[in-house]
Amino acid sequence: MLHLASQSPRRRELLTQLGVAFRVVDVDVPELRAAQESPLEYVSRVARDKARAGLVALAGGADAQVLGADTEVVLDDEVFGKPRDASDAAAMLRRLSARTHAVVSVVWLVDARGERSASSVSRVRFAELDEAAIAAYVATGESFGKAGAYAIQGRGAALVEHLEGSYSGVMGLPLFETARLLREGGAPG
């Protein structure tokens, strides 16, 4: 049985879109980048930790498969996770204004036979945002719980001038890559 190690409602919706049957397993993995880790290494490690923690929580049943994912916004080699509060969200949006950033999403599929991963890196260009636009967006509350303090699937769409890559990857689960991973990972024997 496939499990999704995620509290994120977006990831559940996105995985449902692929038409696969799955259950959710709750995990709590700290998200803290080590000094020597590149952004991609960090995102990958956190996603793998979520999947591994899910397998542990399921007591590693022989037919259990667990998907874990992580998504972060990266600008100038700096990782923007979820904002702590409104002023942190505004500071992130100020930095993203009129710039192109990367959205890195990594997915791991783990089971008793092994572990495999897929990644997606998208490039997102933001429009120029003035203080009034930033304050209005933060006031929607949409920034919270989202890497980089915006949601492309919500009102944040109005901030995105250009996207190159995977829309579902920016939302948190790159569906093309995830579907391929599930095909390659097969059903456990």
Ligand SMILES: Cc1cn([C@H]2C[C@H](O)[C@@H](COP(=O)(O)OP(=O)(O)OP(=O)(O)O)O2)c(=O)[nH]c1=O
């Ligand atoms: C950039 C961007 C991020 N996001 C979200 C996707 C992720 O859910 C979130 C980044 O946080 P994550 O730590 O990747 O995920 P999460 O804490 O929401 O869920 P879990 O760890 O339980 O799986 O930001 C959007 O929904 N829209 C966007 O446009």
